[in-house]
Amino acid sequence: MENFEHALENKEKLRDATLVFLVRRSQEKISEICLAMKKRGFGVNRWNGVGGKVEKDENIGDAAERETQEEIGVAIKQANKCAELSFYFPHNPAWDQKVHVYFCEVWDGEPSESEEMKPQWFSAQELPLGQMWPDDEFWIPEVLSGKLVKAFFIFGEGDVIQKKEVKIVENLD
Numbered sequence: 001m002e003n004f005e006h007a008l009e010n011k012e013k014l015r016d017a018t019l020v021f022l023v024r025r026s027q028e029k030i031s032e033i034c035l036a037m038k039k040r041g042f043g044v045n046r047w048n049g050v051g052g053k054v055e056k057d058e059n060i061g062d063a064a065e066r067e068t069q070e071e072i073g074v075a076i077k078q079a080n081k082c083a084e085l086s087f088y089f090p091h092n093p094a095w096d097q098k099v100h101v102y103f104c105e106v107w108d109g110e111p112s113e114s115e116e117m118k119p120q121w122f123s124a125q126e127l128p129l130g131q132m133w134p135d136d137e138f139w140i141p142e143v144l145s146g147k148l149v150k151a152f153f154i155f156g157e158g159d160v161i162q163k164k165e166v167k168i169v170e171n172l173d
Contacts, residue, residue, distance in 0.1 A: 014086060014098040018051035018064040020079060022072075022111060023103045023124075030103070030124050030144050035132075036072055036117035042095070047132045049101070050117055060100050068104070071117040078106035081172050082143040085135070086152040101143070134159055138166050148172055 022034035035047040050071040054063040065076045083101035111119035122128065124144050129137050135153045142149050151166040 014096050016054040016060055016063075017097045017099045018054065018060060018067055019049040019085075019099050019101045020051050020064050020068045020076065021049040021101070021103055022074065022107060022119075023105055024121075025105065030146075032121050033124050033127070033144070034072075034111055034119050034121050035128070036111075036119040039116055039118060041116070043133070045131075047120075047122075047128050048136075050119075051099070053097075064100070064102055068107075071114050072111040072119045073109055073114065074104075074111055075108040076104050076106075077108060079104040081148075083139055083149040083151070084172050085139065085149075087135075088152070088154045090154065091157050101149075103143070134161050135164065138164060142166070142168060 023030045024032040026032075036050050038044050038046050038048055051064060051067045052071075054060055055066075058066070061079075064079060068074050068076050079102040081100060082103050083099075085099040085101060087095070087097050087099065089095040113119065127136075127140065132140075135151070139149045139151050147168045148171065149166060150169050150172065151164065153161055154163040156162045
């Protein structure tokens with residue numbers, strides 16, 4: 001499969017990006033998740049976590065903190081990595097990226113709207129999957145249940161998933 005070969009050839013060339021979800025627990029389980037409506041740019045009109053590209057002289061954790069502050073006005077105090085997702089777009093390789101996903105349970109401030117994102121709390125059992133990226137349905141339920149995930153997705157034009165692999169792992173090293 002041509003697209004799968006493209007993904008394997010470009011595995012080491014992926015740029016790093018971050019994705020952070022604020023979460024609240026009830027009775028030891030994640031009960032709510034803060035999603036944000038993307039108002040412009042890549043992923044516009046979709047609910048997602050907050051995050052973005054890692055800058056040149058920045059580590060992944062610092063990028064997660066910066067992006068969360070810029071996009072919803074919240075300062076991360078404690079975040080735990082819950083997934084590592086590799087995305088390939090053979091029709092536009094500039095979009096290829098390795099996304100480091102974090103759940104944040106301790107933060108300062110209240111999520112607030114910015115020029116780029118409009119945050120809203122959702123029940124963990126009632127996510128607006130039809131208005132999210134198509135890959136989300138395959139990995140978000142797993143991480144919400146406490147599992148760690150490594151996955152890759154190859155997207156065709158029109159955001160159609162052409163190939164996917166989602167693995168539950170013991171650690172994210």
